[in-house]
Amino acid sequence: MPARDSNGHLIPVQQLRPGDHAFVSYGNDEIRWDVVTAFVRLGLARGEKVMVLPCPTVPEEEVLARIDFPSRSTAAARERGQLVLSSMRAVIRPDAEFTTARQLGRLRAETDRATAEGYTGLRAFIDMGWVAALDADLAVVTHRETHADTLFAGRPYTEVCAYDRRRFDRALVAAMEDAHPRALLERLGSLRSVRGADDAVCFIGEADAANRASFTRSLEIALARTAPARRLTVDLTRLHFLSVGCACGLLALVHDAAGHDLVEVRCGPGHRRLLRRLGADEVPRLAAREAIRP
Known part of the structure; x- marks a missing residue:
């Protein structure tokens, strides 16, 4: 059964935008690089200035090698200061001890500096390994994470806070995930399905060939679950990618769902065009509606 997520909390890193304060966690040294490399490259492509605060225990040479792979385009961005x-x-x-006021003030100033330099905004990836390195008070850190709204509201600043599950207590990691307005899928190319409002099934991530079986199975379960109500909402607005194969599978399942009066598919403009080109308008009981993530 998919987890419930009625407020769009979980998204792929590709859907981050200015004003988002997001949580991500990782459990091994390979997965940790998935989100940060995508975060960096997307920010550079969007004309933003990008700051990366890696875990202090990781050598700078490794950080640079990971960010630069598989091309050296990020090296030029470092040279020009982006x-x-x-x-x-x-x-x-010059403070030696972490305080919320000092950190927020500096990040606010860095955001203003980025826009003054001609960038569209600032984005920062902060690995929370710094907490142990500075021997910071966890209560102070938690307060900062839950009282930083002024840094984001109406401002061109985006932040990801990354928690290593091997370093932090499980309860704290769970609390921090809930406290952040957004949470990110920890792996690129992954797909999650969650229960939304009105028993909708919401897909998050990438519905590609590798995830087609999971995508189809989640749709089948959702159709069976909503048979008594005779209607289902399929939310694709948090998909970064929808393959032709998955789209065709969706249309075929809806076509055969004789027990439903309506299957509403909410999606972005690109996915709506794909569904229409594949014949969505000819499928009985299917209504494809364009929607934007709030």
């Missing part, structure tokens, strides 16, 4: 590697110690300097 991509900056930093640390929490540098952010709060």
